[in-house]
Every structure is written in structure tokens, then in C-alpha cells.
Amino acid sequence: MEGQPDVEQRNRDQMDCEREPEEEEWKSWQRGEVRNMLHIVSAAAQWILLLACLIYLGINSLQPSTPRSSRVLWTHIRYTGESIEQVAVNLTAEVGSIQIRNGSIMIASDGLYLVSLKGSVLFNDPDALKLTLQKTDNKTSKVLWEQTVQDSGDAVNFTTVLYLFTQDNITLWTSSNATIADLSFSLVLLSPLHLLAVEDGV
Known part of the structure; x- marks a missing residue:
């Protein structure tokens, strides 16, 4: 019975060691997700600006032309x-x-x-x-x-x-x-x- 606490402690230590790489991997994945989200938001903003400019061009071309x-x-x-x-x-x-x-x-x-x-x-x-x-x-x-x-x-x-x-x-x-x-x-x-x-x- 005296060896039981040692076995439990070893099992606990082993589980902690296995958990640490998993936590690091999870944190790394989260950082990657945030970076990817920023890239997506940036790309979407650029496309929205480009689309707005194209709409402006389209509306402008439909207006009666002035001498130019x-x-x-x-x-x-x-x-x-x-x-x-x-x-x-x-x-x-x-x-x-x-x-x-x-x-x-x-x-x-x-x-x-x-x-x-x-x-x-x-x-x-x-x-x-x-x-x-x-x-x-x-x-x-x-x-x-x-x-x-x-x-x-x-x-x-x-x-x-x-x-x-x-x-x-x-x-x-x-x-x-x-x-x-x-x-x-x-x-x-x-x-x-x-x-x-x-x-x-x-």
C-alpha cells in the first residue's frame, strides 16, 4: 500500500507531461487562427474598397456626359x-x-x-x-x-x-x-x- 501514492504521483506527472505538448500545440493553433483571420479581414477590406470603386465607376459612366x-x-x-x-x-x-x-x-x-x-x-x-x-x-x-x-x-x-x-x-x-x-x-x-x-x- 505504501507504493500506491508513488504510482499515483508518477501517473499524475506522466499525464502532466503529456498535457503540456497538447497545450502548446493548442496555443500555436490559436495563434495561427488569429493570424489567418487578420489576413482574411485585410483581403476582404481591399476587395470591398475595389468593389466600391468599380460601383462608383459604373454609376459615373451612366450619368449624362459633360463636354470633356x-x-x-x-x-x-x-x-x-x-x-x-x-x-x-x-x-x-x-x-x-x-x-x-x-x-x-x-x-x-x-x-x-x-x-x-x-x-x-x-x-x-x-x-x-x-x-x-x-x-x-x-x-x-x-x-x-x-x-x-x-x-x-x-x-x-x-x-x-x-x-x-x-x-x-x-x-x-x-x-x-x-x-x-x-x-x-x-x-x-x-x-x-x-x-x-x-x-x-x-
């Missing part, structure tokens, strides 16, 4: 190639009516633009890399968007609406030497600024 150029300003870029630290990525248009000069997208009309950028970045630097979308005019430079890429090969996915102005030049930069893979970059003029002012009664 019928040509829609847009560009679509596909790029795979090298990027040099602190040098603008040498973008070239695949299709579209917006001019690109020396890797810079030349904005020809004030207005509201839909911007979409997707791809992945490969780099050897042990530190994280920054991918930056920048606008430059005659006097100043301004960062429009910046994403830190933690691991080589990580996906970049960015969709937003921006006010851009005539004479703005849009460029893409990386903070260190890298290879940009399967970059898809689109810029579409949703509504010229003077039409927005008319619609708002200004």
Missing part, C-alpha cells in the same frame, strides 16, 4: 526584374494611355486615381526591405505608400484610391538591392478633379 475628353487615363504595368537600392524601379507600360518616362508614371490630369500593386520581392539582405511608392513634383517628394517586407519572397498586395495632380511623377523604390517578381501595377483615373468640384457644387 472621352479618353480614360490609365496604365497597367507588369514587371519582373532587378531593383537597385535607392534607384527608381525602371517601370514600362504594358498597355494604357498614361505616359511612363525613365521609370516614372507621368500624371497628366488632376483627379482621383485607383492604384493597385501586387507582386513579390526577393532579396538577400538579412534585414527587412522597404518597398516605397513615391510622388515627386517640381518642388517636393512625398511617400504615398510604404510596406516593409520582412521575408524574401513575401507577397505585396496594395489597393487604394489617391488624389494625384498634374505634373506628379509616380515612382517605385526598394531600400536595398532586390528582385521584383510578377509585379502587377495598375493606375486608373476614376474622376478628374474639375468634375468632382462640379458634382460637389463648388
Whole structure:
């Protein structure tokens, strides 16, 4: 009978040892679920924004036209190639009516633009890399968007609406030497600024 408590203690210890890995596995699974949920929420928000912009475009196209150029300003870029630290990525248009000069997208009309950028970045630097979308005019430079890429090969996915102005030049930069893979970059003029002012009664 004296050995009975020892056996029970050993059984209890064994059960505790078996429970600990299960608890760790459960916590790890929970962390993964939270991370996955954040990715889903982020993706859903981007799609909702894109859908809202497309609905806006559809409604705008159904309204009676005012005297203006019928040509829609847009560009679509596909790029795979090298990027040099602190040098603008040498973008070239695949299709579209917006001019690109020396890797810079030349904005020809004030207005509201839909911007979409997707791809992945490969780099050897042990530190994280920054991918930056920048606008430059005659006097100043301004960062429009910046994403830190933690691991080589990580996906970049960015969709937003921006006010851009005539004479703005849009460029893409990386903070260190890298290879940009399967970059898809689109810029579409949703509504010229003077039409927005008319619609708002200004």
C-alpha cells in the first residue's frame, strides 16, 4: 500500500507531461487562427474598397456626359526584374494611355486615381526591405505608400484610391538591392478633379 501514492504521483506527472505538448500545440493553433483571420479581414477590406470603386465607376459612366475628353487615363504595368537600392524601379507600360518616362508614371490630369500593386520581392539582405511608392513634383517628394517586407519572397498586395495632380511623377523604390517578381501595377483615373468640384457644387 505504501507504493500506491508513488504510482499515483508518477501517473499524475506522466499525464502532466503529456498535457503540456497538447497545450502548446493548442496555443500555436490559436495563434495561427488569429493570424489567418487578420489576413482574411485585410483581403476582404481591399476587395470591398475595389468593389466600391468599380460601383462608383459604373454609376459615373451612366450619368449624362459633360463636354470633356472621352479618353480614360490609365496604365497597367507588369514587371519582373532587378531593383537597385535607392534607384527608381525602371517601370514600362504594358498597355494604357498614361505616359511612363525613365521609370516614372507621368500624371497628366488632376483627379482621383485607383492604384493597385501586387507582386513579390526577393532579396538577400538579412534585414527587412522597404518597398516605397513615391510622388515627386517640381518642388517636393512625398511617400504615398510604404510596406516593409520582412521575408524574401513575401507577397505585396496594395489597393487604394489617391488624389494625384498634374505634373506628379509616380515612382517605385526598394531600400536595398532586390528582385521584383510578377509585379502587377495598375493606375486608373476614376474622376478628374474639375468634375468632382462640379458634382460637389463648388
